[in-house]
Amino acid sequence: MARKSGRDISGWLVVDKPAGMTSTAVVNKVRWALNAKKAGHAGTLDPAATGVLAVALGEATKTVPYITDALKCYRFAIRLGAATNTDDAEGEVIATASLRPSDAEIEAALAAFRGEIMQVPPQFSAVKVDGERAYALARAGEDMDLAARPLWVESLVLKARPDADTAELEMVCGKGGYVRSIARDLGQALGCLGHVLWLRREWSGPFEASDGVGIETIEREARTDALEARLLPLEVGLADLPELRATPEGAARLRNGNPGMVFASDVEWGEEAWASHQGRAVAVGVYKSGELHPSRVFNL
Incomplete structure (x- = not known):
C-alpha cells in the first residue's frame, strides 16, 4: 500500500x-x-x-x-503438452508430453478441482518461506516444498477448445487461488502436463x-x-456485508470508536455488519443487542 x-x-x-x-x-x-x-x-x-x-x-x-x-471469476487458457518452471507462458519449459486429452476427459478431470480443495502454490509465487518470497528463492535456483493451502472453488468449467493443444476454462473461486496451480495440477492429472497461456480476471466481488x-x-x-x-x-466495497442504519447519536459514538445504537434489523447477534448514517458508511463491526461494536471506523 x-x-x-x-x-x-x-x-x-x-x-x-x-x-x-x-x-x-x-x-x-x-x-x-x-x-x-x-x-x-x-x-x-x-x-x-x-x-x-x-x-x-x-x-x-x-x-x-x-x-x-469475496469470490472472483477468472477466464484462462491452458497450453497442454508442456510444463514450465513458472506454470505460465513466461517460464522455461521443463517437461513435455505427447498425450492430448479429449474434451470429455478434461471435463471429467475438472470434478476433482471443484469445492474445497488443497492447492500447492507455484514455485514462483509471493508465498513466504522462512521470511523470503518463494519467487526470490526460485530465481536463485532453489526447489521448495511448499505447503498445500485450502481453496474454495465455486465452479470450474471448460468453455472452449480452440485446438488440441489449448483448453479455455472459467473458474469462480475464493481467496488465495492460483490459476497457475490449477493449470499445473490439471495437466498432471490428465497426464499431458500444462501451463497457463493467458489469464483474465472477469470480476472480483x-x-x-x-x-x-x-x-x-x-x-x-x-x-x-x-x-x-x-x-x-x-x-x-461493503456489498457482501449487511447494512445497519445508525441513529444520529449512535453514529456519533461509532465515529469515536465506541459501540453505537442502530435501528432494528434482521441481522443476527454476533454477525459482522456495517453501519451507515445519512447514506455514508460510519463503521464496520459486530452487531450485539441493538448496537454495532466497531472494528473499523471511517473518517468521511
Whole structure:
C-alpha cells in the first residue's frame, strides 16, 4: 500500500489491468493520477494477467479485506503438452508430453478441482518461506516444498477448445487461488502436463472488468475532474456485508470508536455488519443487542 503526500480522497477505481504491468505499478499510476495520499489494491494479478484490479483510495482501503475475501471469476487458457518452471507462458519449459486429452476427459478431470480443495502454490509465487518470497528463492535456483493451502472453488468449467493443444476454462473461486496451480495440477492429472497461456480476471466481488478503466484513459484524464468522476463510493466495497442504519447519536459514538445504537434489523447477534448514517458508511463491526461494536471506523 502506498502512503505518500497527496489529497485525502476516498473511493474505488476499477482498473482493467493490461498485460505486462505489475499490480503495484497500477496502484502507483492511479495514486499519481488522482493525487491521492493513500491507495492499495484488492488482490494481486500477475504481470502477464489482465482484467479487474480494484484500487482503493483513502478510507476505502479499510474495506479491502472484504473484496479480497469475496469470490472472483477468472477466464484462462491452458497450453497442454508442456510444463514450465513458472506454470505460465513466461517460464522455461521443463517437461513435455505427447498425450492430448479429449474434451470429455478434461471435463471429467475438472470434478476433482471443484469445492474445497488443497492447492500447492507455484514455485514462483509471493508465498513466504522462512521470511523470503518463494519467487526470490526460485530465481536463485532453489526447489521448495511448499505447503498445500485450502481453496474454495465455486465452479470450474471448460468453455472452449480452440485446438488440441489449448483448453479455455472459467473458474469462480475464493481467496488465495492460483490459476497457475490449477493449470499445473490439471495437466498432471490428465497426464499431458500444462501451463497457463493467458489469464483474465472477469470480476472480483462487486467489480466487473467491463466497467474497468484502461491505463490510457487514466493517463489521459490524470489530475482532472473526469477521472475523479469515475470513482465508486467506498460503500461498494461493503456489498457482501449487511447494512445497519445508525441513529444520529449512535453514529456519533461509532465515529469515536465506541459501540453505537442502530435501528432494528434482521441481522443476527454476533454477525459482522456495517453501519451507515445519512447514506455514508460510519463503521464496520459486530452487531450485539441493538448496537454495532466497531472494528473499523471511517473518517468521511
